[in-house]
Amino acid sequence: MKHLPDEIILQIISYLEPPELVLLSHVSRQLLSLSRDNNLWKTLCFAHSVAERRRRRVEAVSDIDPRLAELISAANNISNVFDTSVHDPHAPSAEAQLERNKEKRWEAIRTNWDPSYPGEKVNWYQDFIQRHAPQQLSFFQDAGSVEDEGVRRExxxxxxxxxxxxxxxxxxxxxxxxxxxxxxxxxxxxxxxxxxxxxxxxxxxxxxxxxxxxxxxxxxxxxxxxxxxxxxxxxxxxxxxxxxxxxxxxxxxxxxxxxxxxxxxxxxxxxxxxxxxxxTPLTVGTNWTLHLHDSRKKPKAPDATRCELIGGSMDTSFSRLETGDFGGHVSLSQPGALSIMHLPSDREWDGNGDIWVGGRFTSMLNFDRRFFPRLRGTVHSGARLSCLTSLPHPFIPNSLRTNYPPSYLHTARSTPGHTLIVAGEYKGKGSLELYGLSSEPTRSINSSDSRTTRNPQACYQNRQTASSSKLLAVAPQGTRIVFSDGDGNMKWVERDGSTPVRQFNINDLQRRPAIPAQTMSNPLQPNIEPGWGDIVQKIIPTSHPLSSHDASISPFGQSNLTIWTGDGKLGMVGFGGETPFDVDAFEDALEQQVHGGEKVREREYGSEMRRALEMQARELRWLRGYGL
Incomplete structure (x- = not known):
């Protein structure tokens, strides 16, 4: 094969499955380069995606229940957008034309699935690993562990x-x-x-x-x-x-x-x-106020008297979320600012300000730093928000992917903009919301317009039910969005905010040293019993979304996730056969030399006791259901 052109070899190896491609990469440098072809792995990401597997499964079924025909047609309506029939089926070239039409339709379906944007550099080999390879979890040293004094540091x-x-x-x-x-x-x-x-x-x-x-x-x-x-x-x-x-x-x-x-x-x-x-100044949110903090300015001496708010307003209207400028800060009529996000000030004008605030109130507050503390506008969510983040790309809803030709979708992706990602809770369920911020008015929300979410052409997705419990954190990772909920689950979805990619529970990962290999084919793992175990309170990507490094050539492992859990632990989530790091091996070797393994036994005893207490709590909960 060494005498064949690279194009021919690449065409041959495209028929291999991912595990076979990984083995092939160890043969020679030439095959290593070819087996890491970016377009090849992009095709594999599409072929193994949940949406494509579902579409192929539906097409393979020959005896579909007539009662489900309409539902399947609605779920798979993308197939009706591209007609694969030929004008004259008896013509000599009809068969060749049919094959070409099928190829064009397949390419159009892949284009509609494509989560990347024009000019965005994606390493699809790493992306495939993060979508399908076993997940690994490592904890940082002495965070949430017991120290020499017998005290647990969180x-x-x-x-x-x-x-x-x-x-x-x-x-x-x-x-x-x-x-x-x-x-x-x-x-x-x-x-x-x-x-x-x-x-x-x-x-x-x-x-x-x-x-x-x-x-x-x-x-x-x-x-x-x-x-x-x-x-x-x-x-x-x-x-x-x-x-x-x-x-x-x-x-x-x-x-x-x-x-x-x-x-x-x-x-x-x-x-x-x-x-x-x-x-830019730091934005500080308190229970009742918002402030801009400039570290170059010396803090004022504390006043002799302290003001106290008695009997906050019970008005649910957001017309009085800002009641005036009291010393250069905003006074809120409802408490609980829990997340504050700054958008880049050098982005193209999208009709919104630079500062977004979310919290226990049911609307997002928008401020322009140049006119702070004047409120620029609000966007009604309806959910109690826990976390705000953003993507430096415009939001593309599913309606643009399924009801319009690929040319219209390409134009929407090429329009500069940002996506505002919001996580929280609505009526006891986890809520994931996405809002488009774009220089194109028809594709963007505007916080100063009270009819923002009534605009049928605005690109937004309000109150997408993403979990049975409250969402606690959300962050972008590669071409996906990851969020955590109150049951200890971490879930990945496509950038549309609804198509699932994979999920796991950190309590399962802490109990089991390794993840079974079948995760490659079925990344959606079952959850443990809700309400027990640890939770992920914060997710921090290890590469900044606006960083200047080239993600398409970065070594694997630079796009892991750092997490902070409810038990006061700090961990790193990675993917593949190896853990992000192994602190336990270092600690165990040191303890074996110094203390003869006493701390190792203490840690094992603590883990066993925790499992026993959790089992006892589940038994009590089961008995309580019988009135005992």
Whole structure:
């Protein structure tokens, strides 16, 4: 075969299945290059996608129940858009024309499935692995584990320090004892997953060494765990600064020295921080207010008197979400700002502002930083929102994929824009919503227009039921969207927000050391019993969505996910045969040398006791159903 042109060899190996292609890549450098052909793996991603497998399964059924014919036609209406028949079936070229039409129809179906955008560089080989390979989970050292004193140290937040290329370098988290811990999180780091630095306890809680150790520790734990805010950490990767919210105080920390450089008090407990950029002020959300924080400006001295809000308004109307400018901040008529997102200020004008705020209220608030604190507009959601994020591409709803020709879809994808992704809870169910922000008015929502969600041409998807429990976090990963729910599940969907890709439960992954190989063919794993075990509170991609690195040539593993769980653990989710890192092996070897494996046995005993208590709780729940 070495004398054949590459095009012929590529055509031959296109008939191989993914496991066979992986084995072929070990034969020679030439076959390695050909077996990693990007278009080949893109075709495999499409062929193994849930939508394509469902379509082929429907077409293969010959005896369809007539009662389901209309439903199947509606679910597979894309097949009716492309006519494969020929004008004259008795013509000599009819058979060849029929084959060409089928090929055009297949290509059109693949184009409609394609989740990428013009100009976007995607490594489809990595994308296929992240869609179908076994998932792996590794936990960072000493986060949520028991230390020498027998005390369990938990992380109370998480943030990532990115390098100049937009890839993760360090994982930074405040701990429940008031300290700050830093772990190595770089792809090529030999110490990946290990703690590399830690500040003194009580630093964030402002409990100095003049107190004895036990008092400082107990007071710090009470202070650090009082509010329970998820978005309490924001890292400025350019200036190497970290912002940590503790109760009503914003701590600014120099990450090079791990020293607090400024403390800024706010009138109420801080519930959300925006992403930190050195050129734009940080947006700080409290229970009742929103503020712009400029680190270059010295904080004002605290007033002698403290204002207290008594009897908040019960009005559900959002016409009074902003009641005026009180010292340059926004006063909310309803409490609970839980997530704040900044959009790039250099994007093309889409009729909206730069700041989006979501929380326990049922509308998203939109502000233009130039006119802050004036409210620019709102977008009604109806759900109680937990997390906001965005994609640097326009939102393409399913209606554009199924009811229009590919040329119209290509025009929509080529239009500059962003997608606003929202996760939360609506009537007890997990809600995933997507809104298009585009310079094309017919494809974009506008927060200043009260009829935003009444526009039939606006590209948005409101209240997509994504889970049986509340959604806690959402983030983009590759050509997919990943979110977590209150049952411990992590689920991946296509960028349309509804087509499933894969899912797993972190409690299953912690109990089992390995994932069965059948995950390659059936990535949708069953869930454990809802309401038990750990949950994922925050998901942070290890590569920044707006980074400058080329994702199509980046080494595998640079697009993993960092998670922060409800048990105060910090982990990294990867895909493939190997775990992202192995801290346990390092710890076990060290403990065997120093303590003879005593801590290993303690950890195993703790895991067994937890499983026993969970089993007992399930039995009690079962008996309670019989009135016992």
């Amino acid at each position: 992380a109370t937040g998480a943030g990532i320090l990115f390098d100049d290329e937009g890839l993760s370098d360090k994982l930074i988290a405040p701990m429940d004892d008031g300290s700050i811990a830093i772990w190595s999180a770089g792809y090529a780091s030999e110490r990946k997953g290990k703690m590399v630095a830690r500040s003194q306890i009580g630093m964030l809680s402002n409990r100095n060494s003049d107190l004895d150790y036990d008092t400082r520790l107990s007071q710090s734990q009470a202070i650090m765990t009082e509010t329970g805010a998820v978005e309490c950490v924001s890292i400025d990767s350019t200036l190497k600064k970290g912002f940590f919210a503790v109760q009503n105080v914003l701590n600014e920390v120099d990450l090079n020295t791990l020293q607090v450089t400024a403390r800024t008090p706010y009138p109420f407990s801080i519930t959300a921080l925006s992403e930190a950029h050195h050129r």
